Amino acid sequence: MSKPGDFEAVAADIKKLLHQPEYDDGSAGPVLVRLAWHSAGTYCAETDTGGSNGAGMRYEAEGGDEANAGLQHARVFLEPVKEKHSWISYADLWTLAAVVALKEMGGPQIKWLAGRTDYVDDSKLPPRGRLPDGAQGxxxxxxxxxxxxxxxxxxxxxxxxxxxxxxxxxxxxxxxxxxxxxxxxxxxxxxxxxxxxxxxxxxxxxxxxxxxxxxxxxxxxxxxxxxxxxxxxxxxxxxxxxxxxxxxxxFDHFAKAFGKLLELGIQRDANGNIKNTDNVKGGYHA
Ligand code: ZEM
The missing domain is CATH 1.10.420.10 (Peroxidase, domain 2)
Incomplete structure (x- = not known):
């Protein structure tokens, strides 16, 4: 257990789990990046639904979308980190894990801000089928x-x-x-x-x-x-x-676009804090 808001401690434990000799190409990194992308990539600007807040993929309605097949591997990799730092929300953990993994795999530093909650607002639930289909154009x-x-x-x-x-x-x-x-x-x-x-x-x-x-x-x-x-x-x-x-x-354009992806649907005040929550605040620059 670390002090609430100690994202450095969480990041250090994420770094430690990236090396997975028995899994795929030896790293949990890629599937962690995909977990964050699929958690955020359900966002719809017009209806302000979907997005990384709420970590809805834990539940069947979203997790059972066939586009999310295989992402349980990423969630299982992260479970010991969540157990150790139980104050962090899953929504923050999944997005932070991608930022840490990208940096560790030689990628750019991505700006990341905390404050997502695990409260699933039913009125914000994305319907299935919001993620892209690789067979298309x-x-x-x-x-x-x-x-x-x-x-x-x-x-x-x-x-x-x-x-x-x-x-x-x-x-x-x-x-x-x-x-x-x-x-x-x-x-x-x-x-x-x-x-x-x-x-x-x-x-x-x-x-x-x-x-x-x-x-x-x-x-x-x-x-x-x-x-x-x-x-x-x-x-x-x-x-x-x-x-x-x-x-x-x-790298520069990717860092900006990925940072934007992780913020979709999240409203913050001028200090970067999510409005109307008492959730753990802070940021992390890998
Ligand atoms: Zn992906 N992606 N993706 N993607 N993706 C796969 C794997 C990974 C599309 C897609 O259909 C697929 C973005 C955009 C798009 C990653 C990150 C990001 C796979 C393979 C498919 C089929 C899944 C499997 O079988 O395990 C399509 C159609 C996209 C847009 C048109 C964006 C944006 C991403 C992040 C910014 C990553 C890291 C993987 C590798 C996952 C792994 O397990 O190795």
């Missing part, structure tokens, strides 16, 4: 991310999270990592998206994705139809090219 991507209030530039920056982790057939139906080193954050995803020759492949479950085969690699690399839709689109495409050439620009 640019129109679908815009429909999903414009609903949250993101621009085309921010959409491409956020998509760079696919530098991390992999697809699992038993979770999404897709298979494989996007990049050769999926536990190190970089702009490789954008580089290989434009440089490599991606071939469509139908997996044994009937799901279509794109793959790149190179005998020097241990396994095939993969791209979703939504990933490659970014390259060809006249507004997304130039950002893909810029981020492929300029890692610093990508």
């Amino acid at each position: 640019a129109d679908h991507i815009r429909f999903i991310f414009y609903r949250m209030g993101f621009t085309d530039q921010e959409i491409v920056a956020l998509s760079g999270a696919h530098n991390l982790g992999r697809m699992h057939m038993d979770r999404s139906g897709f298979h494989g990592p996007w990049v050769p080193n999926p536990t190190r954050f970089s702009n490789t995803y954008f580089k290989i998206m434009t440089d490599y020759d991606w071939k469509e492949k139908t997996l044994e479950n009937g799901v279509k994705q794109f793959v790149y085969v190179d005998e020097d690699l241990d396994e095939e690399l993969a791209m979703l139809p939504t990933d490659l839709a970014l390259v060809k689109d006249e507004s997304f495409g130039p950002w893909v090219q810029k981020y492929a050439k300029d890692k610093d620009l990508f």
Whole structure:
């Protein structure tokens, strides 16, 4: 147990659990980033519903959305941290874990503010189906991310999270990592998206994705139809090219967009405190 508000202590324990030799590519980091993204990415600006506040994914209504398959691994990794620092809300823990993991995997520092509560407001519950479907194209991507209030530039920056982790057939139906080193954050995803020759492949479950085969690699690399839709689109495409050439620009834009994602639906006063709650306050800069 640490002192309420000691986010440094929580962050230190998150860092310690990232190394998971038996799991995927040896790190819990990628799935923790996805947990935060799915907790926040249900947000709808027009109706002010969804978002990371409330950690609704703990319950069947949201957790049972098929888009969230596999994220129980991330929640299980974090449970000992929650037990030790019981004062932190799940909503804060999940978002903080992503910020800590991104930094530890070589990514940028992301501004993070505490104060989310675990109170599930039924009137704010997102319906299922708010998260993107990788089998679709640019129109679908815009429909999903414009609903949250993101621009085309921010959409491409956020998509760079696919530098991390992999697809699992038993979770999404897709298979494989996007990049050769999926536990190190970089702009490789954008580089290989434009440089490599991606071939469509139908997996044994009937799901279509794109793959790149190179005998020097241990396994095939993969791209979703939504990933490659970014390259060809006249507004997304130039950002893909810029981020492929300029890692610093990508890191800067990614940090801002990811920070914005984690704040969707959260109203704060001028001091950064969430209004009308007595929840634990503070911030953390990894
Ligand atoms: Zn993802 N993502 N994502 N994503 N994602 C997967 C995995 C990961 C899409 C998508 O369909 C998928 C963003 C945007 C979009 C991560 C972060 C972020 C997987 C594989 C799919 C199918 C899941 C599996 O099988 O385990 C689509 C269609 C997106 C937009 C169009 C954004 C934005 C992200 C964060 C900023 C991460 C880190 C992973 C890897 C998870 C892991 O377990 O390794």
